[in-house]
Amino acid sequence: MLPLLAAYGALAPSPYNIQPWEFRVTAEALEICLDSGRGAPLGTAAHREPVIGCGAALFNARVALRHFGYHDAVQLFPDRSDERTIARIRAGGPLRESDYNRALFHAIPHRHTVRPPGVPFEPRDVPPALIDGLVTAARSCGAWLHVVRSAEDRRALVDLVFEAGEESGAAAGVLGSEDGMDAPADGWASQDADRVAHAIAEAEAHRAGRMLHDAPVVAVLGTESDDPAAWVVAGEALEHLLLRAAAEGVFAAYANQPLRVLGLRPWVRSVARHPGEAHVLFGLGFAPPPAGPPRRRASDVLA
Ligand SMILES: Cc1cc2nc3c(=O)[nH]c(=O)nc-3n(C[C@H](O)[C@H](O)[C@H](O)COP(=O)(O)O)c2cc1C
Secondary structure (H helix, E strand, C coil), rough: CCCHHHHHHHHCCCCHHCCCCEEEECCEEEEEEEECCCCCCCCCCHHHHHHHHHHHHHHHHHHHHHHCCCCEEECCCCCCCCEEEEEEEEEEEEECCCCCHHHHHHHEEEEEECCCCCCCCCCCCCCCHHHHHHHHHHCCCCCCEEEEECCHHHHHHHHHHHHHHCCCCCCCCCCCCCCCCCCCCCCCCCCCCHHHHHHHHHHHHHHHHHHHHHEEEEEEEEEECCCCCHHHHHHHHHHHHHHHHHCCCCCEEEHHHHCCCEEEHHHHHHHHCCCEEEEEEEEEEEEEEEEEEEEECCCHECC
Protein backbone atom coordinates (compact mmCIF):
# COMPACT_ATOMS: atom_id res chain seq x y z
CA MET A 1 0.00 0.00 0.00
CA LEU A 2 2.82 2.48 0.79
CA PRO A 3 4.09 2.66 -2.84
CA LEU A 4 0.49 3.34 -3.85
CA LEU A 5 0.41 6.33 -1.50
CA ALA A 6 3.55 7.60 -3.25
CA ALA A 7 1.80 7.25 -6.62
CA TYR A 8 -1.01 9.50 -5.39
CA GLY A 9 1.51 11.87 -3.83
CA ALA A 10 3.26 12.24 -7.17
CA LEU A 11 0.07 13.62 -8.75
CA ALA A 12 0.39 16.80 -6.68
CA PRO A 13 1.06 20.21 -8.24
CA SER A 14 4.59 21.57 -8.13
CA PRO A 15 6.22 24.76 -9.45
CA TYR A 16 7.12 24.38 -13.13
CA ASN A 17 6.20 20.71 -12.70
CA ILE A 18 9.65 20.11 -11.21
CA GLN A 19 8.21 17.29 -9.03
CA PRO A 20 10.71 18.07 -6.26
CA TRP A 21 10.02 14.93 -4.24
CA GLU A 22 11.52 11.55 -3.59
CA PHE A 23 9.47 8.89 -1.79
CA ARG A 24 11.19 6.39 0.52
CA VAL A 25 9.29 3.29 1.56
CA THR A 26 10.51 1.74 4.81
CA ALA A 27 9.11 -1.30 6.65
CA GLU A 28 6.23 0.69 8.12
CA ALA A 29 6.32 4.23 6.80
CA LEU A 30 6.40 6.36 3.70
CA GLU A 31 8.85 9.25 3.77
CA ILE A 32 8.50 12.27 1.53
CA CYS A 33 11.86 13.89 0.89
CA LEU A 34 12.88 17.03 -0.93
CA ASP A 35 14.75 15.82 -4.00
CA SER A 36 18.40 16.17 -3.10
CA GLY A 37 19.25 17.91 -6.38
CA ARG A 38 19.31 21.29 -4.63
CA GLY A 39 22.46 22.11 -2.68
CA ALA A 40 21.39 25.19 -0.69
CA PRO A 41 20.41 24.84 2.99
CA LEU A 42 16.74 24.06 3.39
CA GLY A 43 15.56 27.38 4.84
CA THR A 44 16.60 29.43 1.79
CA ALA A 45 13.98 31.07 -0.42
CA ALA A 46 14.86 28.83 -3.39
CA HIS A 47 13.22 25.97 -1.51
CA ARG A 48 9.95 27.69 -0.68
CA GLU A 49 7.93 26.56 -3.71
CA PRO A 50 9.54 23.07 -3.95
CA VAL A 51 8.69 22.46 -0.27
CA ILE A 52 5.13 23.67 -0.94
CA GLY A 53 4.98 21.02 -3.68
CA CYS A 54 6.15 18.37 -1.20
CA GLY A 55 3.43 19.52 1.22
CA ALA A 56 0.85 19.05 -1.52
CA ALA A 57 2.21 15.53 -2.18
CA LEU A 58 1.94 14.81 1.55
CA PHE A 59 -1.70 15.87 1.55
CA ASN A 60 -2.49 13.49 -1.33
CA ALA A 61 -0.75 10.62 0.49
CA ARG A 62 -2.77 11.31 3.65
CA VAL A 63 -6.07 11.42 1.76
CA ALA A 64 -5.15 8.14 0.02
CA LEU A 65 -4.26 6.45 3.32
CA ARG A 66 -7.61 7.45 4.80
CA HIS A 67 -9.32 6.21 1.64
CA PHE A 68 -7.70 2.81 2.14
CA GLY A 69 -9.17 2.68 5.64
CA TYR A 70 -6.47 3.89 8.03
CA HIS A 71 -5.90 6.89 10.23
CA ASP A 72 -2.83 8.82 9.16
CA ALA A 73 -0.01 9.46 11.62
CA VAL A 74 2.36 12.12 10.31
CA GLN A 75 5.64 13.52 11.65
CA LEU A 76 7.04 16.61 9.97
CA PHE A 77 10.83 16.80 9.69
CA PRO A 78 11.24 13.57 11.68
CA ASP A 79 14.98 13.17 11.17
CA ARG A 80 17.26 15.81 12.72
CA SER A 81 20.23 14.51 10.78
CA ASP A 82 18.44 14.81 7.43
CA GLU A 83 16.60 18.10 6.97
CA ARG A 84 15.37 17.03 3.54
CA THR A 85 13.09 14.35 4.98
CA ILE A 86 9.98 16.47 5.03
CA ALA A 87 7.45 14.02 6.41
CA ARG A 88 7.08 10.46 7.60
CA ILE A 89 3.60 9.01 7.25
CA ARG A 90 2.44 5.81 8.93
CA ALA A 91 -0.86 3.93 8.95
CA GLY A 92 -2.65 4.28 12.29
CA GLY A 93 -5.71 2.35 13.44
CA PRO A 94 -8.61 1.39 11.17
CA LEU A 95 -10.82 4.22 9.90
CA ARG A 96 -14.23 4.41 8.25
CA GLU A 97 -13.68 6.90 5.44
CA SER A 98 -15.87 10.02 5.40
CA ASP A 99 -17.80 11.09 2.29
CA TYR A 100 -15.71 14.26 2.34
CA ASN A 101 -12.42 12.34 2.17
CA ARG A 102 -13.81 10.10 -0.58
CA ALA A 103 -14.65 13.17 -2.68
CA LEU A 104 -11.12 14.54 -2.16
CA PHE A 105 -9.58 11.18 -3.06
CA HIS A 106 -11.51 10.86 -6.31
CA ALA A 107 -10.49 14.40 -7.27
CA ILE A 108 -6.73 13.64 -7.02
CA PRO A 109 -6.28 12.41 -10.63
CA HIS A 110 -8.55 15.14 -12.04
CA ARG A 111 -7.02 18.16 -10.30
CA HIS A 112 -4.86 19.96 -12.79
CA THR A 113 -3.84 23.50 -13.53
CA VAL A 114 -5.72 25.69 -16.01
CA ARG A 115 -3.05 27.04 -18.33
CA PRO A 116 -3.69 30.28 -20.14
CA PRO A 117 -3.94 30.89 -23.06
CA GLY A 118 -5.66 27.47 -23.26
CA VAL A 119 -9.31 26.97 -22.42
CA PRO A 120 -10.23 29.91 -20.15
CA PHE A 121 -12.48 29.91 -17.12
CA GLU A 122 -16.20 29.73 -17.81
CA PRO A 123 -17.93 33.09 -17.22
CA ARG A 124 -19.97 31.99 -14.23
CA ASP A 125 -19.63 32.65 -10.52
CA VAL A 126 -18.15 30.20 -8.06
CA PRO A 127 -20.86 29.61 -5.42
CA PRO A 128 -20.18 31.50 -2.16
CA ALA A 129 -20.65 28.26 -0.18
CA LEU A 130 -17.80 26.67 -2.12
CA ILE A 131 -15.57 29.72 -1.59
CA ASP A 132 -16.30 29.49 2.15
CA GLY A 133 -15.44 25.78 1.96
CA LEU A 134 -12.05 26.61 0.42
CA VAL A 135 -11.31 29.14 3.17
CA THR A 136 -12.21 26.50 5.75
CA ALA A 137 -10.10 23.86 3.97
CA ALA A 138 -7.02 26.11 4.13
CA ARG A 139 -7.67 26.99 7.76
CA SER A 140 -8.09 23.33 8.75
CA CYS A 141 -4.51 22.75 7.57
CA GLY A 142 -3.15 25.75 9.51
CA ALA A 143 -2.98 28.26 6.63
CA TRP A 144 -5.05 31.26 5.59
CA LEU A 145 -6.81 31.93 2.30
CA HIS A 146 -7.58 35.53 1.41
CA VAL A 147 -10.28 35.90 -1.25
CA VAL A 148 -9.86 39.21 -3.08
CA ARG A 149 -13.16 41.10 -2.99
CA SER A 150 -12.42 44.61 -4.29
CA ALA A 151 -11.66 45.69 -7.85
CA GLU A 152 -8.80 47.88 -6.53
CA ASP A 153 -7.09 44.96 -4.84
CA ARG A 154 -7.47 42.79 -7.93
CA ARG A 155 -6.02 45.57 -10.08
CA ALA A 156 -3.08 45.95 -7.67
CA LEU A 157 -2.29 42.23 -7.90
CA VAL A 158 -2.56 42.24 -11.71
CA ASP A 159 -0.12 45.19 -11.82
CA LEU A 160 2.28 43.31 -9.53
CA VAL A 161 2.21 40.31 -11.88
CA PHE A 162 3.05 42.54 -14.87
CA GLU A 163 5.79 44.26 -12.89
CA ALA A 164 7.26 40.89 -11.90
CA GLY A 165 7.36 39.93 -15.57
CA GLU A 166 9.45 42.98 -16.32
CA GLU A 167 11.79 42.50 -13.36
CA SER A 168 12.42 38.81 -13.48
CA GLY A 169 13.56 36.60 -16.31
CA ALA A 170 15.03 34.18 -13.84
CA ALA A 171 12.13 31.80 -13.42
CA ALA A 172 11.51 31.00 -17.08
CA GLY A 173 11.03 27.31 -17.81
CA VAL A 174 12.18 25.13 -20.68
CA LEU A 175 9.07 23.34 -21.85
CA GLY A 176 8.48 19.84 -23.01
CA SER A 177 11.32 17.71 -21.67
CA GLU A 178 10.73 13.94 -21.66
CA ASP A 179 9.88 13.48 -18.01
CA GLY A 180 7.66 16.52 -17.90
CA MET A 181 10.06 18.73 -15.93
CA ASP A 182 9.79 22.34 -17.00
CA ALA A 183 12.70 23.78 -15.01
CA PRO A 184 15.89 25.07 -16.58
CA ALA A 185 18.84 22.75 -15.98
CA ASP A 186 20.72 25.28 -13.86
CA GLY A 187 17.89 25.72 -11.36
CA TRP A 188 14.69 27.67 -11.80
CA ALA A 189 15.84 30.54 -9.54
CA SER A 190 19.02 31.17 -11.54
CA GLN A 191 20.12 34.78 -11.61
CA ASP A 192 21.73 34.53 -15.07
CA ALA A 193 18.70 33.99 -17.24
CA ASP A 194 19.51 35.07 -20.77
CA ARG A 195 17.43 37.36 -22.92
CA VAL A 196 15.35 34.51 -24.33
CA ALA A 197 14.50 33.30 -20.85
CA HIS A 198 13.64 36.86 -19.89
CA ALA A 199 11.27 37.20 -22.84
CA ILE A 200 9.57 33.90 -21.96
CA ALA A 201 9.17 35.00 -18.35
CA GLU A 202 7.70 38.32 -19.41
CA ALA A 203 5.22 36.64 -21.77
CA GLU A 204 4.22 34.17 -19.04
CA ALA A 205 3.65 37.03 -16.62
CA HIS A 206 1.46 38.83 -19.15
CA ARG A 207 -0.66 35.73 -19.64
CA ALA A 208 -0.90 35.26 -15.86
CA GLY A 209 -1.84 38.91 -15.34
CA ARG A 210 -4.60 38.72 -17.91
CA MET A 211 -5.82 35.47 -16.35
CA LEU A 212 -5.96 37.15 -12.93
CA HIS A 213 -7.83 40.11 -14.40
CA ASP A 214 -10.55 37.80 -15.78
CA ALA A 215 -10.70 34.97 -13.22
CA PRO A 216 -14.05 34.58 -11.42
CA VAL A 217 -12.16 34.33 -8.10
CA VAL A 218 -8.72 35.65 -7.14
CA ALA A 219 -7.12 34.36 -3.94
CA VAL A 220 -3.88 34.46 -1.96
CA LEU A 221 -2.77 31.56 0.24
CA GLY A 222 -0.43 32.20 3.15
CA THR A 223 0.71 31.17 6.61
CA GLU A 224 1.37 33.04 9.83
CA SER A 225 5.00 31.98 10.00
CA ASP A 226 7.55 31.67 7.25
CA ASP A 227 9.86 28.68 7.56
CA PRO A 228 10.06 25.20 5.99
CA ALA A 229 7.38 23.79 8.34
CA ALA A 230 5.04 26.64 7.30
CA TRP A 231 5.78 25.92 3.64
CA VAL A 232 4.70 22.29 4.15
CA VAL A 233 1.49 23.57 5.78
CA ALA A 234 0.94 25.87 2.78
CA GLY A 235 1.37 22.92 0.41
CA GLU A 236 -1.09 20.78 2.32
CA ALA A 237 -3.59 23.64 2.44
CA LEU A 238 -3.14 24.34 -1.26
CA GLU A 239 -3.81 20.75 -2.27
CA HIS A 240 -6.72 20.48 0.17
CA LEU A 241 -8.53 23.45 -1.31
CA LEU A 242 -7.64 22.50 -4.90
CA LEU A 243 -9.09 19.01 -4.44
CA ARG A 244 -12.18 20.43 -2.74
CA ALA A 245 -12.62 22.78 -5.71
CA ALA A 246 -11.84 20.15 -8.37
CA ALA A 247 -14.49 17.87 -6.87
CA GLU A 248 -17.01 20.56 -7.90
CA GLY A 249 -15.53 21.29 -11.34
CA VAL A 250 -13.56 24.37 -10.22
CA PHE A 251 -9.86 24.59 -11.13
CA ALA A 252 -6.96 26.98 -10.52
CA ALA A 253 -4.54 28.97 -12.65
CA TYR A 254 -1.48 30.49 -10.95
CA ALA A 255 0.12 33.91 -11.07
CA ASN A 256 2.98 33.43 -8.62
CA GLN A 257 5.44 35.73 -10.40
CA PRO A 258 5.36 38.62 -7.86
CA LEU A 259 5.96 36.19 -5.00
CA ARG A 260 9.29 35.26 -6.61
CA VAL A 261 10.56 38.83 -6.64
CA LEU A 262 11.85 39.89 -3.23
CA GLY A 263 10.82 43.52 -3.62
CA LEU A 264 7.25 42.70 -4.73
CA ARG A 265 6.43 39.98 -2.20
CA PRO A 266 5.52 42.47 0.62
CA TRP A 267 3.03 44.17 -1.70
CA VAL A 268 1.14 40.93 -2.28
CA ARG A 269 1.12 40.40 1.47
CA SER A 270 -0.25 43.89 2.04
CA VAL A 271 -3.16 43.24 -0.33
CA ALA A 272 -3.89 39.96 1.48
CA ARG A 273 -3.99 41.79 4.86
CA HIS A 274 -3.22 38.66 6.87
CA PRO A 275 -0.38 38.16 9.34
CA GLY A 276 2.63 36.25 8.12
CA GLU A 277 3.70 35.45 4.59
CA ALA A 278 1.89 34.97 1.26
CA HIS A 279 2.93 31.88 -0.75
CA VAL A 280 0.57 31.33 -3.67
CA LEU A 281 -1.43 33.76 -5.83
CA PHE A 282 -4.01 32.20 -8.09
CA GLY A 283 -7.31 32.48 -9.92
CA LEU A 284 -10.16 29.99 -9.67
CA GLY A 285 -13.19 29.21 -11.74
CA PHE A 286 -15.29 26.59 -13.44
CA ALA A 287 -13.47 25.14 -16.44
CA PRO A 288 -13.46 21.97 -18.51
CA PRO A 289 -11.19 19.51 -16.65
CA PRO A 290 -7.65 20.58 -17.63
CA ALA A 291 -5.09 18.05 -18.80
CA GLY A 292 -1.91 17.72 -16.75
CA PRO A 293 1.69 17.52 -17.91
CA PRO A 294 3.53 14.16 -17.63
CA ARG A 295 5.04 12.97 -14.36
CA ARG A 296 8.43 11.40 -13.64
CA ARG A 297 8.46 7.61 -13.79
CA ALA A 298 7.67 5.82 -10.50
CA SER A 299 11.16 4.27 -10.56
CA ASP A 300 12.67 7.78 -10.56
CA VAL A 301 10.76 9.05 -7.53
CA LEU A 302 10.71 5.87 -5.36
CA ALA A 303 13.92 5.32 -3.41
C1 LIG B 1 3.95 26.60 -5.34
C2 LIG B 1 3.48 26.49 -6.78
C3 LIG B 1 3.63 27.58 -7.62
C4 LIG B 1 3.18 27.52 -8.94
N1 LIG B 1 3.31 28.62 -9.74
C5 LIG B 1 2.85 28.59 -11.00
C6 LIG B 1 2.91 29.73 -11.83
O1 LIG B 1 3.38 30.80 -11.43
N2 LIG B 1 2.42 29.65 -13.09
C7 LIG B 1 1.85 28.49 -13.57
O2 LIG B 1 1.39 28.46 -14.72
N3 LIG B 1 1.76 27.39 -12.79
C8 LIG B 1 2.24 27.41 -11.53
N4 LIG B 1 2.13 26.30 -10.74
C9 LIG B 1 1.43 25.12 -11.27
C10 LIG B 1 2.40 24.10 -11.84
O3 LIG B 1 2.93 24.55 -13.06
C11 LIG B 1 1.67 22.76 -12.02
O4 LIG B 1 1.22 22.32 -10.76
C12 LIG B 1 2.58 21.69 -12.61
O5 LIG B 1 2.96 22.03 -13.92
C13 LIG B 1 1.86 20.33 -12.64
O6 LIG B 1 0.71 20.40 -13.44
P1 LIG B 1 -0.75 20.11 -12.86
O7 LIG B 1 -0.98 21.04 -11.71
O8 LIG B 1 -1.65 20.39 -14.03
O9 LIG B 1 -0.82 18.68 -12.43
C14 LIG B 1 2.58 26.32 -9.42
C15 LIG B 1 2.43 25.23 -8.57
C16 LIG B 1 2.87 25.30 -7.24
C17 LIG B 1 2.69 24.12 -6.32
